[in-house]
Amino acid sequence: xxxxxxxxxxxxxxxxxxxxxxxxxxxxxxxxxxxxxxxxxxxxxxxxxxxxxxxxxxxxxxxxxxxxxxxxxxxxxxxxxxxxxxxxxxxxxxxxxxxxxxxxxxxxxxxxxxxxxxxxxxxxxxxxxxxxxxxxxxxxxxxxx
Amino acid sequence: xxxxxxxxxxxxxxxxxxxxxxxxxxxxxxxxxxxxxxxxxxxxxxxxxxxxxxxxxxxxxxxxxxxxxxxxxxxxxxxxxxxxxxxxxxxxxxxxxxxxxxxxxxxxxxxxxxxxxxxxxxxxxxxxxxxxxxxxxxxxxxxxx
Numbered sequence: 001x002x003x004x005x006x007x008x009x010x011x012x013x014x015x016x017x018x019x020x021x022x023x024x025x026x027x028x029x030x031x032x033x034x035x036x037x038x039x040x041x042x043x044x045x046x047x048x049x050x051x052x053x054x055x056x057x058x059x060x061x062x063x064x065x066x067x068x069x070x071x072x073x074x075x076x077x078x079x080x081x082x083x084x085x086x087x088x089x090x091x092x093x094x095x096x097x098x099x100x101x102x103x104x105x106x107x108x109x110x111x112x113x114x115x116x117x118x119x120x121x122x123x124x125x126x127x128x129x130x131x132x133x134x135x136x137x138x139x140x141x142x143x144x145x
Numbered sequence: 146x147x148x149x150x151x152x153x154x155x156x157x158x159x160x161x162x163x164x165x166x167x168x169x170x171x172x173x174x175x176x177x178x179x180x181x182x183x184x185x186x187x188x189x190x191x192x193x194x195x196x197x198x199x200x201x202x203x204x205x206x207x208x209x210x211x212x213x214x215x216x217x218x219x220x221x222x223x224x225x226x227x228x229x230x231x232x233x234x235x236x237x238x239x240x241x242x243x244x245x246x247x248x249x250x251x252x253x254x255x256x257x258x259x260x261x262x263x264x265x266x267x268x269x270x271x272x273x274x275x276x277x278x279x280x281x282x283x284x285x286x287x288x289x290x
Contacts, residue, residue: 041206045205045206046202046205046206047201047202047204047205047206047207047234048193048198048201048202048230053193056192056193057191057192057193059192060190060191060192061186061190061191061192061286062192063286064285064286064289064290067289079229079233080229080230080232080233081226081229081230081232081233082229083229084224084225084226084227084228084229084230084232084250085193085225085226085229087225087226087229088224088225088226088288088289089192089289090289105229140209141206141208141209143233144209144212144233144234144235145209
């Protein structure tokens with residue numbers, strides 16, 4: 001697995017151990033991880049703390065010029081909120097671990113010129129499928145269904 | 146001014162007193178405010194804490210059925226991140242205080258069937274205009290420009 005996606009996966013696994021939704025993300029600037037995050041909606045009781053949002057938070061306040069050189073790695077297709085944040089920050093590249101279990105805003109990202117790569121990693125697909133099967137209510141809450 | 150927009154305005158003024166970006170929001174469910182928020186990017190050092198995100202956070206984890214009956218009031222046109230969050234939660238109505246100083250994702254909201262009302266309140270327009278004129282760097286950071 002790509003090393004940055006592996007780092008996002010590791011965040012997802014930490015989330016799972018904490019009793020959270022196993023989605024992890026890392027923000028990469030010039031080959032270096034500057035923000036790591038995982039979905040902590042359950043852990044922090046926050047509806048906005050998806051993995052991507054947590055990674056953006058961890059990276060802190062950045063100049064626009066830094067965002068423009070970043071790549072966001074996330075284990076699952078980003079929902080509309082995380083898609084919107086990525087468009088706000090104008091991050092030009094997003095690498096998605098899988099979008100078999102959920103398809104978020106990847107088309108909207110592409111429409112705005114973001115380069116989107118979907119890896120569909122078997123390990124990530126299996127992890128998320130198992131979580132959704134075992135926790136349908138928690139998962140549905142995550143996507144407000 | 147509409148009482149809910151007035152509550153959002155009060156949040157914006159509190160933010161201004163704290164040295165923050167004066168944008169406030171309230172989430173209203175069946176005529177009752179269930180979440181109040183203001184842009185706290187500067188106060189909390191968080192790039193994702195726009196007024197709307199802060200209000201969604203304050204409202205806590207809600208069932209999808211509650212979001213479907215909510216109205217979001219926000220003093221300024223919501224950026225793409227806050228637009229995306231509103232689409233994720235499927236909040237059906239958004240009331241925008243003004244979009245003279247900034248136009249965010251109101252068209253995207255409408256495309257997704259959200260009922261959008263723009264008030265263009267003179268007090269809100271004046272407050273934001275003054276802030277942007279006096280703090281161009283802080284404002285540009287808020288919209289990653």
